[in-house]
Amino acid sequence: MSIYREDCRRAGKAGTAFAALMLLGGCMTHQPTGIDAYQTSGIDQWLATADADKVVNAMAAKGLMPATIDCRFADTTPGQVAYLSKFTWTRAPANTRYHWEVGDPAYLASKEVRANRVGLRRVDAKVVRDSATGQKVGCSVWVG
Numbered sequence: 001m002s003i004y005r006e007d008c009r010r011a012g013k014a015g016t017a018f019a020a021l022m023l024l025g026g027c028m029t030h031q032p033t034g035i036d037a038y039q040t041s042g043i044d045q046w047l048a049t050a051d052a053d054k055v056v057n058a059m060a061a062k063g064l065m066p067a068t069i070d071c072r073f074a075d076t077t078p079g080q081v082a083y084l085s086k087f088t089w090t091r092a093p094a095n096t097r098y099h100w101e102v103g104d105p106a107y108l109a110s111k112e113v114r115a116n117r118v119g120l121r122r123v124d125a126k127v128v129r130d131s132a133t134g135q136k137v138g139c140s141v142w143v144g
């Protein structure tokens with residue numbers, strides 16, 4: 001789930017076409033929060049991991065990167081655990097690298113170590129506990 005600005009350039013015409021369709025749909029709105037943060041009404045929803053990857057790529061094509069991340073369980077069935085993510089967006093400064101992950105806290109801890117090694121710092125994180133099963137899911141965004 002690593003997304004770097006260089007990767008977005010390689011995404012090619014498919015990412016550009018998707019971004020153009022989103023712009024034509026008029027789904028981009030500015031949130032006056034005092035910071036340069038954006039929410040996308042058509043994407044202000046819970047996304048499965050594969051869909052989240054596509055959305056992050058499309059937003060990167062618009063020059064945006066995740067500012068915040070939220071996560072929750074889609075399924076807590078043993079062996080079929082699935083997660084959902086939701087993002088808010090901010091303008092990506094030139095040559096900014098970022099990375100996001102969703103998973104159990106032990107998995108995220110290993111990703112934190114890797115992110116720090118490559119010069120990324122965590123800018124947002126959340127951990128959620130499922131009350132029925134006691135399972136935890138966490139999500140983080142790192143920027144460098």
